[in-house]
Amino acid sequence: MNQMTPDAKPAAQTDTRFGRVIAVSGTRITGLLEGKKTPRVGELVKIATANSTVFGFVTGLSIDVPSTAGVEVRRVELEVVGEIDHRQGARAVFQRGVATYPSLDDPLIAADGEDLRRVFTRPGRQEDGARIGSLHQDPSIPAVIQPAELLGKHFAVLGTTGAGKSCAITTILRAILGRHPAAHIVILDPHNEYATAFPGQAEIVTPQDLELPYWLLNFEELREMVIGTGSPQPDADAVILNQIVTEAKRNLAPDPEAALAITIDTPVPYRLSDVAKIIDAAQGKLDRPSDMAAYHRIKERFQAMQQDRRLAFMFPGGSGMGGGTAALQGLITRDSMAKILGRLFRVPVAGRPVTVLDTSGVPAEILNVVVSLLCRMSFDFALWNEQKAPILLVCEESHRYAPEDERAGFEPTKRALSRIAKEGRKYGVSLCLISQRPSELATTVLSQCSTIFALRMTSQKDQEFLAAALPESSHGLMGELPSLRNGQAIAVGEGVALPTRIDFDRLADEHQPHSRTAPFATAWQEDQLTAADLTEIVRRWRRQN
Structure with missing residues (x-):
C-alpha cells in the first residue's frame, strides 16, 4: 500500500467538525448538526471517510422541531461532488465522482482555504487556465x-x-x-x-x-428574401427562382466544365442584369399572361431589394436592374x-x-x-x-x-x-x-x-x-x-x-x-429634445440612418 504523505492524509478529527452523517442516498447526504457552527447553503464541506475525503455542497438546512427552549434537531442536506482518494498517496488529487461513499456517523467538517484550492485548482493546469473572477465562498481563490x-x-x-x-x-x-x-x-x-x-x-x-453580397446566399435564404410567405404559388415561384439564378451563375463561369459544377447553392458572383435578361427571355416565350406572373413577381422583388438603401450591404449600388452603370456592375460581380x-x-x-x-x-x-x-x-x-x-x-x-x-x-x-x-x-x-x-x-x-x-x-x-x-x-x-x-x-x-x-x-x-438601461430618472427631469430636433429625427427615421 502507498504511504500517505502529510499533504494527502484524511481529514483529521481536530478539523472544524460541525456534525455527522445520519443518512446516505446516492449522492445525497443528510447530516446532523452539532454545536453552534452552521454552514451556509452553497458552501463546500468535506466528509472524512476511512480512505478518502469526500466533498459536497450544502443544498439545504432545516430544524425538525423548532423550540425556544431545550434541544433542537438540526439537519443539513449535502450533494456530493467528488473526492480525494488518499490510497493514491502523493498522487492523490481531487476527482469528480465518488468511489468510496461516506458511512453513518462519518464526521462533517468545514472546508478551509487549502481544501478549496485543491478542489477548484486542476493539478498541472494552472498555466492553461484564465481567471474570470473569484469563488463566492472564498474571494481569495480565483x-x-x-x-x-x-x-x-x-x-x-x-x-x-x-x-x-x-x-x-x-x-x-x-x-x-x-x-x-x-x-x-x-x-x-x-x-x-x-x-x-x-x-x-x-x-x-x-x-x-x-459587405455580404446577395450571391453568398444559399437557395433557402434567397427564397426567404425573394418569395417569402406572401406568394400565392410559393413552390412554383421557387422552381423558377432556382432555374433563373443557377443560369445566371453559370453565365459567368470561366468554361463549360466549371459551369456544370455550379449549383444554386454555390457561392459565386452573378449579375442582376443577367437575372433580368433571363426573366425577359423566358417571358417572351410564354403565350398566356397568367404564366408570366411568377417571373414578374421575382423580377419586381429583386428590383425592390436592390433599391432598398437598408440592404446596401447586400445589394450595393441601388439603382435598379438593367439600369446600373458599368461601375455598379463591376462592384456587383466582383468576387x-x-x-x-x-x-x-x-x-x-x-x-x-x-x-x-x-x-x-x-x-x-x-x-x-x-x-x-x-x-x-x-x-x-x-x-x-x-x-x-x-x-x-x-x-x-x-x-x-x-x-x-x-x-x-x-x-x-x-x-x-x-x-x-x-x-x-x-x-x-x-x-x-x-x-x-x-x-x-x-x-x-x-x-x-x-x-x-x-x-x-x-x-x-x-x-x-x-x-x-x-x-x-x-x-x-x-x-x-x-x-x-x-x-x-x-x-x-x-x-x-x-x-x-x-x-x-x-x-x-x-x-x-x-x-x-435608458436613464429615465434623469431624462425626465427636464426636456432633452426640442421641436427643432424632431426634423432631424424624422430625416434619420426615413433614411434608416
Missing part, C-alpha cells in the same frame, strides 16, 4: 476557466435582463484573449453593446460598412469572397482577434436570413480551413434564432446553429449562446453546451428548463439562481473545475459593454 474545454464543447451564458450577461461574456472573452491573442472570435451583436468592450482588439462591422472572409474571421488577425458584427441596423424582416448566412459561413469556413483557424461564434439573443417553438424563427437559421452545436467541435467552430429566456431556446441546441454560466434567473419556467438540461449533481446550486446578485453566476460544466457560485471580476470602465 475562479478559473479552461479555454480548451470551454471552447471545445460550447458554452452558454444565461440570465434575466439586467443580471450582467454582457459584462460576464466580456469578462470571459477578455480572459481568453489574455491567453490566446491570435483567437478568431465573431460576436453577433443585435443591440450594439460590444463595440466599446474590446478597444484596440476588435474589428467593428456596422450595416454601413458590412470579393476571400476579402469578406478575411474581415469577418480575422485572417490575418493583425492584432484584432475579435469581430463585432453590429446587426442592430439590419431590417427585422431579413435579420434571420443574415444570421443564417453568418452561421453557415462560420461552419463552412471552419470546415474548409481544416482547423487552422478555429472560430468562436458568440450569438446574443440566441432564443430568437433557435427557438424551441417550431412555428417561430427561420428554420435555416435554427438548422445552421444546430449543426454548429452538434458537429462544430469536430471542425473547429465553437458556439457561445447568450439568452435571457432559456426556456424559449431549442433544447437540441442548449443541450450541446457542456459549460453553463447561469446568472440571476427569476422565472420559474426558465429555472425548471435549465435544471432539466443540467446534471443532477448541479441541482442543489440551481436553487440559488433567484438570489444571485448582479455579476454573480452559477458555473457548471467541463470548462470549470467544479460547479460553484462565482463572482465575476469587475471590468474597467473602458471595457464596459454599452448595455445600460
